[in-house]
Amino acid sequence: MARLKPLSGFPEFLPQGQMVENHVIRILEETFELHGFAPINTRAVETMESLTRKGEIDKEVYVVSRLQADEHDSHREKDQLGLHFDLTVPFARYVLENAGHLQFPFRRYQIQKVWRGERPQEGRYREFTQADIDIVGSETLADHHDVEAPLVMLEALERLHTELGFPPVLMHVNNRKLSEGFYRGLGIEEPAGVLQRVDKYDKIGPQAVHELLTEELGLSDAQADRCVALAGISSSDHSFIEQVRDLGVANDMLEEGLDALDRVVTAVNRAVPGRMVADLKIARGLDYYTGTVYETELVGHESMGSVSSGGRYDALASDEKHTYPGVGISLGLTRLLAPVISRGQLGSTRTVPSAVLVAVNTEEERDVSEAVAASLRSRGIACEVAPKADKYGKQIKHADRRGIPFVWFPGRRDQQGADEVKDIRSGDQISADAAAWNPPAADLRPGVVGQW
Amino acid sequence: MARLKPLSGFPEFLPQGQMVENHVIRILEETFELHGFAPINTRAVETMESLTRKGEIDKEVYVVSRLQADEHDSHREKDQLGLHFDLTVPFARYVLENAGHLQFPFRRYQIQKVWRGERPQEGRYREFTQADIDIVGSETLADHHDVEAPLVMLEALERLHTELGFPPVLMHVNNRKLSEGFYRGLGIEEPAGVLQRVDKYDKIGPQAVHELLTEELGLSDAQADRCVALAGISSSDHSFIEQVRDLGVANDMLEEGLDALDRVVTAVNRAVPGRMVADLKIARGLDYYTGTVYETELVGHESMGSVSSGGRYDALASDEKHTYPGVGISLGLTRLLAPVISRGQLGSTRTVPSAVLVAVNTEEERDVSEAVAASLRSRGIACEVAPKADKYGKQIKHADRRGIPFVWFPGRRDQQGADEVKDIRSGDQISADAAAWNPPAADLRPGVVGQW
Incomplete structure (x- = not known):
């Protein structure tokens, strides 16, 4: 054997690092189970049809094929297999496949590797572990689960903070209805395009977002001003509502979103003070969320971006007969651990x-x-x-x-x-x-x- | 989403089944760690060069490729990636890659999914979980580790028996030196060919093995008689030695093998009476073992074949400078669990x-x-x-x-x-x-x- 170099983008740990990861996973499992979340594992592969449904991500998929495929192997492209790139697509498929055997609302956690054929770079991996929690209902799912999901993830992250000295976190939350209602109240017909550009607010700044909105979407200066102003609003109390009202946009969906966001932030901050902020620039651009959206930063390490994100889907999954709304949050375990373990910053007391x-x-x-x-x-x-x-x-x-x-x-x-x-x-x-x-x-x- | 059928060969469990698998994994982890085995996880992919090194298995490998490979992707065949089909190949690579950071003898356990592109059938899966323990030395590895590895696995299996009502097990053990020395003592030049045919003893019976040996390998009737007679010997005490001697073959390697096998069986049966038998038909045909070999049957379910197999390699891994001998045993977790969980025979008390x-x-x-x-x-x-x-x-x-x-x-x-x-x-x-x-x-x- 000659290859002694690690494969870029596929992190592995020495035992003293693996024991740290296992310790962290144990804390997550304990927390999720204390809240009644049941474990599941899904197969590593999905059909390409299932993986490419949402578009945009097909170039990141790893295709899997038998080295010596024979006449029994299907050659229909949609039957081809690929490695899952997240745990949401497999979970949605699992819910449809097993709906008759599950009790709703169904809480599950899932801690598994996922794969993305991206060009590796700092903080980006080709193989990494995610820890997901989701609550999924049949036809309906009450609003209070939008409070439950972040509380469970925050409790797990708080244990990592207090027990292992990880940085404290701040979860940023918004509601798609609030943004969409606001944009519609401004007379904008394609709110999705605005969301995708507002999603870049942290990276490129308000000025550049303004330019994108006017130049790429043809918004008027007045419209773009207010979209950017909305994105600049954040508060950990009710005051974001007044700030939005001051922008003078009236829309029913906006009101619905304001109310829903207020309820989530109020309930979470009552349970765990100081860990959640309403932040109206949170967009989760390409994901198909329909209500609350979450991102989570490590305090003092904001440049890392979000380590734990999620939101609500009106239809996490659906087939001809049923719709399964869901709300969930995913923790990027490898992003959180691999740099500090690889640099030897964190390790176990013995090998x-x-x-x-x-x-x-x-x-x-x-x-x-x-x-x-x-x-x-x-x-x-x-x-x-x-x-x-x-x-x-x-x-x-x-x-x-x-x-x-x-x-x-x-x-x-x-x-x-x-x-x-x-x-x-x-x-x-x-x-x-x-x-x-x-x-x-x-x-x-x-x-x-x-x-x- | 329309596909509601499970993918054949990729078993998944409902939560009440997943909790059983997790319970079993917890028992394995606890047992392995009590014996000082450290956890590692390796990436799911290896280079095709590494995966096809041993030949014979290339048709079972799943090749992995980026859906939209670009000019940065290597097109050299040996750099291509495939999913690992066992945990031994990745572990050998891991040892070489990290040798400078490991303390030898190095004990590790590894519980991960593996993939094989086989045609799925009862008891065969395309994705399944294995639990491996190995002890690897640098240059040398003392004989007593050939006793340690089976004792650890038997302790784990005994817990599954007593705590969860799994069937008791019987581990069958042989030594490649014993077989090879015996064949050489008979004047046979290619012992590997004999081993591969003796490996079929349980499936096709002694008569058919005899035929293969004479017809395919050109052995004389007298040679074949004694090879088949050797394969028929088993005992849980020292008596196998006398039975071998009665066949009248003299060879130094044979004596070495008899002695080594006797020490393993004696030591294991002293520690856990009734769980190990010397069984001279155990061959592990295609694997590159060089000493002790193990197979494990569930008592009363022998037709399932071995659920836990392994052995010693004089060179689990090696590079230009160093050789790493190892001894290890792998437990086929999915083979053990998937049928009973899928049929609903085993489940958790709540979902x-x-x-x-x-x-x-x-x-x-x-x-x-x-x-x-x-x-x-x-x-x-x-x-x-x-x-x-x-x-x-x-x-x-x-x-x-x-x-x-x-x-x-x-x-x-x-x-x-x-x-x-x-x-x-x-x-x-x-x-x-x-x-x-x-x-x-x-x-x-x-x-x-x-x-x-």
Whole structure:
């Protein structure tokens, strides 16, 4: 084997990084399950017909084909398979396929890899992990779920902040009805075009958005002024409503959107103060949301863009008979973790799960060490037995290199000695019984160290 | 969306099945980590050069390509990407790529999906999950790891047996040196060809193997007789040694193999009696093992074939400078689970993680129910709030359909009533405080029900 270079865009971790990712995933799973979200996994492939339905993204899809396709393989293009590029398309298909077996409203979480055939660059990956939560109803889905979804994701992100020192987050929220109603109230017939340009507000600034609106869409200066002014409004209390009213646009859909947004921001800020702001420039340009939309920034790292986004669809999925509205939020796990893990900023306290290395006196007494290890494991203490009956100094070094905090010395059979265990960090060594000794709780499992 | 049919060969589960798979994965992870195995995840793709190195399997590989490849994409065939078809090839590549950052012997576990472009049939999948453990050394790897790897896998399988009612297992073990030495002792120059035919012993029987050996390989009747006789030997104690000696073949490599096999079977049966048998027909035909080989049958379901196989490689990986010997075992999780989950034989006790449904008195009092839920969750009790302030009977039905055992009734604000919680299975209803009440431990999380 000659290729020793990593593949660009396909991040992989050393064990000390993988343990961090697993720790984070465990926190997400625990949080989602506490809120009644059930786990599902979908296959990695969807039909190209399903993947390219929404247009615009077909160039990012990885096509999958059998190396030696034969006459049994379908050659109809729509039956071709591709790797999923998000977890929303597969989930929508899963809901339709299994609707008869699901109870609605159906809450699911899904933590899986997705693939995009993009040119790799900082913060962009070809293979990455997403963690999605969605609540989907049959025909209807009550408004209070627009409060529930962000609260669940914020609770998970808050645990990452308080337990692992990740930056705090601020979720920015808007409502498509508010924007669309406002644009329609201004006499604009194609609100989608405006949304897509307002979506660039953070990147290119208000002036440039104004230019796009007048030059590309032919809006009047007065119309563009007010679209840009709307995008500039944000508040964490009710005051955004007055600011919008001051722009003097009247429209029923606008009123509906103002009311809906106010309810979400008020309810979320009551539950978790300071973590959500109404931000009327949030557009989620190309996605097919129909109501509330969410983006989430890491405070102090706003230039990273949104790490967790989502929104409401009036029809997450639909077939001839039924419509399934949904609201959900996706967390970009790899975007959040890969840079800090790859740079070594975050890692686990040891490179192995073992809390104890059981030393081996002689190869003939390896079974004694194995018995000690079995006894420790039966009480939930992870351990490994030294690979070789080296001198103790060498065995201690073996533990040290792995970050294993304790070395266990079984009493020598010929000397009928007692077992001893050494904390190799402090050098403290005490007599111990494998059937009773416990490491300090903080040493039982590897922890996460470093600064996000 | 019109496609409502599942894709053949790509199994997916309903939440109640996914929770079973997750439960099993948790047991595997816990067991592997107790033994000091560290988690890794590798990317889903490898270069075609890497995937087709061993030959024979290229027709099973799924090729991956960007839908709109451009001039930046390499067109050299060896740079093409394919989905990995096992976890051994990626692990070998990972070891070479990261050798400078790993401590040897390096223990890792890896639980991931793999893909094979095979024609789907009963028990064969195009996408399936494997759980692999491997121990890899740098230049050398002591023999005792050939005992360690099967003990770890057997411990995991034993937990599935005792905790979830899976069938008990019997691991069949052989040693390539024993077989090869025996064949060489018979004057056979190409032992690999014999191994590949002996590999069919269980499927086609001793007579047919005899025919293949004489007709396809040109062995004499006497040679074939003894090859078939060797394959027929099995024992869970030392007696296989005498049975082999009785066949009257002398060879140094044979002796080495007999000794190595005896040590593995003796040590494993001392640690977990009755779970391993020396079985000299085990060949692992096409795999490049060089010593111990393992296969594992579910007792009473032998016709399924091996659910967990592996062995030792003198060179799991190697480059110009170094050789990395390894020993490992892979568990076919999907083969083990998908049939029983899909048929509904195994499922979780409820379709959601929630132990409690918090009822809603009126939509105006939804915040009271949310507060109850938050209090329960803060103490680790998964719950969900009823989607609608329906009549209590309807809310109880909502819980019942999900298998949620408890419904919580917050006291009505206007009546200053106390909270009550109802076990909807027994009908028992008691006053309760959300800050103190706990469900019985057995109800805290969904369990697994049914018979494998």
